[in-house]
Amino acid sequence: MSPTDPATADGAEAPEVEAATKNLVFNAAERLFALNGFQNVSVRDITAEAGVNLASVNYHFGSKDALLFEIFRRRTVELSRDRAKMLHEAADRHGGNPPVREILTALFAPVLRWLSPGHERRVSLQFLIRARSEGTQEMRDVLRTDVSHLRRFSDALIAALPQLPPEEVYWRVHFALGMIHQNRFAELDRLNVLSEGITREDDIDGLLKRMVDFAEAGFLA
Amino acid sequence: MSPTDPATADGAEAPEVEAATKNLVFNAAERLFALNGFQNVSVRDITAEAGVNLASVNYHFGSKDALLFEIFRRRTVELSRDRAKMLHEAADRHGGNPPVREILTALFAPVLRWLSPGHERRVSLQFLIRARSEGTQEMRDVLRTDVSHLRRFSDALIAALPQLPPEEVYWRVHFALGMIHQNRFAELDRLNVLSEGITREDDIDGLLKRMVDFAEAGFLA
DNA sequence: AGCGTCAAGAAACGCGCGTTTGAAGCGGGC
DNA sequence: GCCCGCTTCAAACGCGCGTTTCTTGACGCT
Numbered sequence: 001m002s003p004t005d006p007a008t009a010d011g012a013e014a015p016e017v018e019a020a021t022k023n024l025v026f027n028a029a030e031r032l033f034a035l036n037g038f039q040n041v042s043v044r045d046i047t048a049e050a051g052v053n054l055a056s057v058n059y060h061f062g063s064k065d066a067l068l069f070e071i072f073r074r075r076t077v078e079l080s081r082d083r084a085k086m087l088h089e090a091a092d093r094h095g096g097n098p099p100v101r102e103i104l105t106a107l108f109a110p111v112l113r114w115l116s117p118g119h120e121r122r123v124s125l126q127f128l129i130r131a132r133s134e135g136t137q138e139m140r141d142v143l144r145t146d147v148s149h150l151r152r153f154s155d156a157l158i159a160a161l162p163q164l165p166p167e168e169v170y171w172r173v174h175f176a177l178g179m180i181h182q183n184r185f186a187e188l189d190r191l192n193v194l195s196e197g198i199t200r201e202d203d204i205d206g207l208l209k210r211m212v213d214f215a216e217a218g219f220l221a
Numbered sequence: 222m223s224p225t226d227p228a229t230a231d232g233a234e235a236p237e238v239e240a241a242t243k244n245l246v247f248n249a250a251e252r253l254f255a256l257n258g259f260q261n262v263s264v265r266d267i268t269a270e271a272g273v274n275l276a277s278v279n280y281h282f283g284s285k286d287a288l289l290f291e292i293f294r295r296r297t298v299e300l301s302r303d304r305a306k307m308l309h310e311a312a313d314r315h316g317g318n319p320p321v322r323e324i325l326t327a328l329f330a331p332v333l334r335w336l337s338p339g340h341e342r343r344v345s346l347q348f349l350i351r352a353r354s355e356g357t358q359e360m361r362d363v364l365r366t367d368v369s370h371l372r373r374f375s376d377a378l379i380a381a382l383p384q385l386p387p388e389e390v391y392w393r394v395h396f397a398l399g400m401i402h403q404n405r406f407a408e409l410d411r412l413n414v415l416s417e418g419i420t421r422e423d424d425i426d427g428l429l430k431r432m433v434d435f436a437e438a439g440f441l442a
Numbered sequence: 443a444g445c446g447t448c449a450a451g452a453a454a455c456g457c458g459c460g461t462t463t464g465a466a467g468c469g470g471g472c
Numbered sequence: 473g474c475c476c477g478c479t480t481c482a483a484a485c486g487c488g489c490g491t492t493t494c495t496t497g498a499c500g501c502t
Contacts, residue, residue, distance in 0.1 A: 178403025
């Protein structure tokens with residue numbers, strides 16, 4: 001039988017002292033999937049990149065799909081935790097009812113921090129963005145069904161905008177999420193071509209301010 | 222040899238009096254690709270759905286990838302034409318310098334019109350949205366490189382917002398495009414779950430107004 | 443009638459894929 | 473010293489895929 005259950009590997013967030021092969025596979029897979037898409041990366045590609053045996057994926061994770069889902073699950077939890085923490089801190093600072101701008105910052109900032117060049121979660125973010133459109137049925141079911149984390153943000157926004165019908169708030173959350181998901185490599189490339197290079201995507205603080213400015217104005221409209 | 226060059230098939234936009242098989246393949250492929258993703262649909266699926274022989278794809282289009290690109294190319298041209306026409310009309314109405322709201326309407330409206338339930342281009346739109354992330358290298362090269370159509374919109378917005386640095390305008394165009402691309406089946410489903418069904422995605426006019434309101438406020442911020 | 447051309451059909455080819463198998467290596471525990 | 477569990481390894485299996493090949497049919501022309 002295979003030890004797929006323990007799930008002790010943790011891509012680069014702890015020194016690979018234990019289950020080194022599992023971590024090598026995890027990290028190689030995440031990077032290749034993020035760069036080339038899920039269907040364009042074979043188990044052979046992954047194990048070659050990781051420098052391990054072909055059978056390692058099935059031995060340590062059960063199947064290619066299970067490996068994909070494991071990466072997805074771990075990064076999703078991690079990102080949600082970052083966001084929830086920021087929202088919580090903003091709530092603490094404002095007696096439980098943070099203003100729109102701070103809610104949006106909590107929604108955007110973790111993503112943009114991960115996106116920054118050199119950040120160790122940069123490929124994780126591209127992986128997660130890819131999962132929305134290319135993911136397995138299981139991933140997309142999770143994305144569609146599990147909105148509990150998102151609901152904290154919509155609830156906070158409804159409280160912060162009492163004059164706005166909730167229906168309107170939901171739509172605007174939808175728009176704001178679209179703004180985030182646009183930050184794929186391909187779309188940032190396209191923006192670079194369109195603007196002839198004057199948009200600097202590595203200015204993450206500037207980008208955060210730009211996104212919050214745009215979205216805040218949209219919410220207050 | 223195969224008659225891949227004529228390219229006279231035109232999915233449902235003319236009665237299938239000529240090259241009936243080619244049209245059947247084109248339409249079946251577009252629908253299946255839009256619904257299930259590019260890599261999850263085989264040539265056998267397409268020909269079975271169309272009720273034609275397995276070899277038809279290669280005979281009429283050369284290859285599966287060429288068929289994909291043909292669909293992509295035709296729908297891209299069609300959508301760009303719709304958008305350019307609306308922008309041109311808006312310019313005519315305002316002596317060459319349309320206001321922000323009308324530029325954004327020209328950017329959004331054709332997409333939303335295609336998206337409306339029952340519209341014959343509804344699946345075409347989902348196909349095009351999928352092409353951004355799942356498309357072949359050839360498609361993504363076109364998307365990244367060919368920004369000529371988009372530049373008309375950014376130029377118009379720069380002219381309409383003379384006090385705003387062009388860099389800022391480009392970023393906001395980027396955000397606005399993200400808002401559009403969020404309108405995939407999966408994301409609309411998710412919104413429905415989040416809002417517990419109070420968001421009505423079939424109210425296309427309402428959605429257009431919502432999107433333009435949000436984006437206009439963002440651009441004027 | 444005979445021929446040339448184009449479309450449709452049936453069957454197979456070859457390849458790359460995810461996965462499985464069974465053997466070999468390598469520890470620590472009795 | 474020997475066994476036992478866990479991990480690694482090389483090799484192969486079986487399958488579905490895109491594509492090709494060759495045959496058959498349909499139709500217009502002289």
